[in-house]
Amino acid sequence: MTLQRTRIAAARASSGAAAISLRGVVKRFGDFTAVDGLDLEVPTGVCLGLLGPNGAGKSTTMKMLTAQAIADEGEIEVLGFRVPRESKRARAAMGVVPQQDNLDEELTARENLEVFAHLYRVPRGARRQAVDDALEIAHLTGRQLTKVDDLSGGMRRRLLIARGLVHRPALVLLDEPTVGLDPQVRAELWGLIDGLRARGTTVLMSTHYIEEAERLADECALMSHGRVIARGSPADLVAEYAGDRVVEHYGPPDRLTEVERLARASGLPTRRTGPSVSVLKAETIPPSLEDELGPDGVRRAANLEDVFVVLTGERVE
Amino acid sequence: MTAQTERAPRLRRFEMAPVRGIWRHELALYKRYWKSQSFASMVEPTFFLLAFGYGFGSMVAVIGNYRYLDFVATGVVGTAALFTSVFPGMFNGYIRRVFQHTYDGMLAAPVDVHELVTGEALWIAAKSAVYSCTPIVVGMFFGLDPAPGMLLVPFVTFFTALGFGLFGMWTSSVVPSINSFDYVITGVVTPLFLIAGTFFPIDSLPDWAQKVSYLNPLYHCVELVRDAVFGLDPLADLGHLAGLIAFAALMWVIAVRGMRRRLIA
Numbered sequence: 001m002t003l004q005r006t007r008i009a010a011a012r013a014s015s016g017a018a019a020i021s022l023r024g025v026v027k028r029f030g031d032f033t034a035v036d037g038l039d040l041e042v043p044t045g046v047c048l049g050l051l052g053p054n055g056a057g058k059s060t061t062m063k064m065l066t067a068q069a070i071a072d073e074g075e076i077e078v079l080g081f082r083v084p085r086e087s088k089r090a091r092a093a094m095g096v097v098p099q100q101d102n103l104d105e106e107l108t109a110r111e112n113l114e115v116f117a118h119l120y121r122v123p124r125g126a127r128r129q130a131v132d133d134a135l136e137i138a139h140l141t142g143r144q145l146t147k148v149d150d151l152s153g154g155m156r157r158r159l160l161i162a163r164g165l166v167h168r169p170a171l172v173l174l175d176e177p178t179v180g181l182d183p184q185v186r187a188e189l190w191g192l193i194d195g196l197r198a199r200g201t202t203v204l205m206s207t208h209y210i211e212e213a214e215r216l217a218d219e220c221a222l223m224s225h226g227r228v229i230a231r232g233s234p235a236d237l238v239a240e241y242a243g244d245r246v247v248e249h250y251g252p253p254d255r256l257t258e259v260e261r262l263a264r265a266s267g268l269p270t271r272r273t274g275p276s277v278s279v280l281k282a283e284t285i286p287p288s289l290e291d292e293l294g295p296d297g298v299r300r301a302a303n304l305e306d307v308f309v310v311l312t313g314e315r316v317e
Numbered sequence: 318m319t320a321q322t323e324r325a326p327r328l329r330r331f332e333m334a335p336v337r338g339i340w341r342h343e344l345a346l347y348k349r350y351w352k353s354q355s356f357a358s359m360v361e362p363t364f365f366l367l368a369f370g371y372g373f374g375s376m377v378a379v380i381g382n383y384r385y386l387d388f389v390a391t392g393v394v395g396t397a398a399l400f401t402s403v404f405p406g407m408f409n410g411y412i413r414r415v416f417q418h419t420y421d422g423m424l425a426a427p428v429d430v431h432e433l434v435t436g437e438a439l440w441i442a443a444k445s446a447v448y449s450c451t452p453i454v455v456g457m458f459f460g461l462d463p464a465p466g467m468l469l470v471p472f473v474t475f476f477t478a479l480g481f482g483l484f485g486m487w488t489s490s491v492v493p494s495i496n497s498f499d500y501v502i503t504g505v506v507t508p509l510f511l512i513a514g515t516f517f518p519i520d521s522l523p524d525w526a527q528k529v530s531y532l533n534p535l536y537h538c539v540e541l542v543r544d545a546v547f548g549l550d551p552l553a554d555l556g557h558l559a560g561l562i563a564f565a566a567l568m569w570v571i572a573v574r575g576m577r578r579r580l581i582a
Binding site: 029060063066067068069070088089091092096098100102103104105106107111114115116118119120121163 | 424
């Protein structure tokens with residue numbers, strides 16, 4: 001039944017409908033507006049990275065897609081189902097990997113998956129195979145009888161991802177999938193997520209790790225103050241907002257302020273990069289300005305982090 | 318693909334699949350904890366029974382038409398039903414929601430809050446219904462006469478535990494911190510347990526306290542258990558049963574509402 005539903009969802013989606021669509025969505029918590037007129041479409045089969053600083057509204061958006069938060073305004077559709085009205089059907093066809101580890105520590109890896117195979121309505125006859133497959137995807141076949149409490153941090157996160165895949169969903173929501181993990185473990189999880197994308201699963205992944213988005217996402221949506229402020233492939237975003245190259249100037253605070261003033265006077269974006277100031281779109285620096293800035297600049301390629309900081313501001317509240 | 322299969326089967330408003338999933342979770346946990354749970358759930362009422370039965374029983378041989386030990390053996394069934402339902406409802410409800418985020422995980426799957434609450438409460442009630450029969454069994458070793466009506470006792474304790482389990486879940490959605498359960502335990506659970514006609518008949522209480530006990534679901538549980546064991550009084554017993562069911566229904570409504578308020582932003 002679940003497989004059938006997944007196929008139906010996939011078929012519907014491939015007929016042109018977006019896997020996820022949010023229109024004019026607003027979510028307030030008291031006086032605070034967490035999501036403020038959000039418009040977002042996630043085409044089927046795409047891995048979309050939802051980028052933004054803490055408090056931009058990424059997690060709230062994720063919660064609204066599963067109807068664990070109810071929007072105050074706007075329309076949400078997930079796999080063709082209206083949310084929250086038909087959210088149960090949407091939830092049956094998608095998998096969710098939460099930011100916060102909510103595995104049952106007292107149960108084994110296998111038992112955790114079995115519970116969710118039930119909750120996701122995997123038919124009785126297919127349940128054992130579904131759990132075996134999920135264990136294999138997460139490379140945990142050999143640890144299936146280990147209590148979650150005794151698994152390493154990386155294994156736990158793999159299990160958490162596998163739990164959201166046990167019913168082979170057409171769409172997976174990943175909320176900060178690698179937050180707080182070692183670089184080795186993150187790289188390993190990226191392999192796992194890339195495998196999903198290769199299978200044609202639609203992925204919506206929120207992250208504030210730029211590298212993660214650059215490596216995995218076909219497209220990025222940059223969120224700030226509850227709405228999308230830029231959208232495109234990582235390369236396009238970099239080209240549009242940070243250009244090709246960046247020059248970093250080091251020096252005492254007065255010198256940094258001076259560099260900023262000069263660059264901005266010529267209409268070039270800058271950002272603070274710790275002890276230096278980065279002048280973006282360096283390939284467009286006119287020779288006159290280049291003289292004024294001096295020869296001490298260090299050149300590097302522009303990246304998504306430059307875009308992130310330029311668009312979401314130097315300071316994060 | 319035909320037009321008919323185009324639309325996925327509608328998921329009903331209330332389904333058994335999530336309830337079975339929740340039971341699968343409980344069963345996996347129970348496999349780990351059945352020994353300690355069974356010890357606590359069966360030995361505690363036995364202590365009450367023996368301490369009061371023998372302690373008081375040496376001074377009060379008979380209450381009404383009952384031997385004191387028989388009176389207590391049937392009464393403590395209610396105590397067992399209360400303790401083995403209200404505490405899991407309170408503590409599991411709170412710990413799984415706030416500390417373990419188990420409920421958040423389940424609600425991201427096709428499980429709605431009312432199904433979650435129902436699944437948890439049914440499990441608590443089923444377990445409690447069985448454990449609460451311990452005092453009757455122990456009582457029989459101390460001279461309580463077996464009666465066919467005893468087979469009704471698990472049904473009585475099921476509805477009682479359903480109500481109190483849901484009451485516990487509701488309080489878990491109301492308290493600001495796990496420490497606030499002290500107020501619930503001392504302020505609500507203890508009085509309920511004392512004025513239910515468990516250890517002494519309520520007609521020995523002042524008039525106002527008697528009236529209060531009529532509102533105590535545990536009193537109706539104890540009365541039903543005694544009648545099941547010593548002889549039914551159909552009209553009164555239907556009244557007691559209706560009271561227990563009404564209590565459970567009311568607790569379901571407020572537990573679902575309370576949990577929804579806490580789990581859905």
